Amino acid sequence: MKLYLDPGHGGSDTGAQGIGLNExxxxxxIALRIRSILTSQYEDVTVRMSRTDDSTKSLTERTNEANDWGADYYLSIHCNSFDGSAQGYEDYIHSSLSDSxxxxxxxxxxxxxxxxxxxxxxRGKKKANFHVLRETTMSALLTENGFIDNADDAELMTDPEWRQTVAQGHVNGLAKAFNLQEKEDAGTLYKVVAGSFQAKKNAENRxxxxxxxxxxAYIMSVSVSGKQWYRVQAGAFAKWKNAEKRLQQVKDAGVHDAYITREDS
Known part of the structure; x- marks a missing residue:
């Protein structure tokens, strides 16, 4: 599978801004993390990126490059903004396409x-007439991964573990959509995190x-931005699907904000 991976904006185009962050x-x-997971974990995947650093590239250059390369899929990664009150995830395909x-x-x-x-x-599945969806000759998707000017979403964006998890979610979708096969020994552990607390007593209760x-479940002590946190871990797995099953068990037990992190050996 040939994936054209497009981190939106770059260089002189900062994209959306908010709470000290540039889109x-x-x-x-997120895009670099997607590429890393795909190329290290899956067979027969080639990834070409519109940019791998903070460089300027026009929308026409991006879509022409993907079309000329003959990509199987175009995936554009973005964040959203509004007025600080909106929050959440949404994605887009071109407005001319049917739901079937x-x-x-x-x-x-x-x-x-x-x-x-x-x-x-x-926030749901949406359609729009964006250039990267209109001018690509292959199937294309644009994802909006939170609102950068919303305090809650922006706090998540600052966390590298969250960005890794979002990247993994994109990879999981690609793997299922295109029937990608995992490499036999990828050397990765997927850990289910069931809460992080500054008070050890709260971690013990969880x-x-x-x-x-x-x-x-057990407790691990971690340092984040110079502060001590007590993280409750509910298992570590070599395969994502097993971690996903445990994540669902944890959520069924009432821990709805649990998530999976990825650790390479």
Whole structure:
């Protein structure tokens, strides 16, 4: 599968701005993580990116490059902005396409996998006449991964683990949509995080609650921005699908903000 991966904006075009963040930087970070996971974890995947650094590139240059290369799929990574009050995730296919089109089928799979893990409000599946959706000759999707000017969404964006999880959600969608095959030994662990607390007592209570539901759980001490946190971990797995099953068990036990992190050996 040939994926053209497009981190939106870049260089002189910062994209949306808010709460000390530039959209171009968030887009690039997530896209680089998507490429890393795909190329290290899956067979027969080639990724070409519109940019791999903070460089300026026109929309026409991006779509022409993807078309000339003969990409199988065009994936454009973005963040949103409004007035500080809106928040959440949404994605777009071109407005001319029907809900029964191949592009819509791919989008449905991508949307389901991304929203499973991104901890954002689900704003739904949408259509628009964006250049990268209109001028591409292959199926194309544009994802809007939160509102950069919303305090809650922006706080998530500053967390590299969240950006990794969002990247993994995109990869999960691609893997299902295009039937990608995992490499035999990828050397990766997927860890289910069931809460992080500054008070150890709160972490202990969460651990005991999970154990009462017959879910393996233990506490790890981590330092984030110079502050001590107690993280409740509910298992580590070599395969994403096993971590995903555990994540669902944890959510069924009432921990709705649990998520999966990826750690390479």
């Amino acid at each position: 171009k930087n968030i887009n690039l970070d 089109s191949t592009t819509a089928d791919y989008r449905d799979t991508m949307h389901n996998e991304i929203t499973k893990v991104n901890q954002l409000r689900n 651990m005991k609650d999970l154990q009462s539901h017959d879910i393996e």
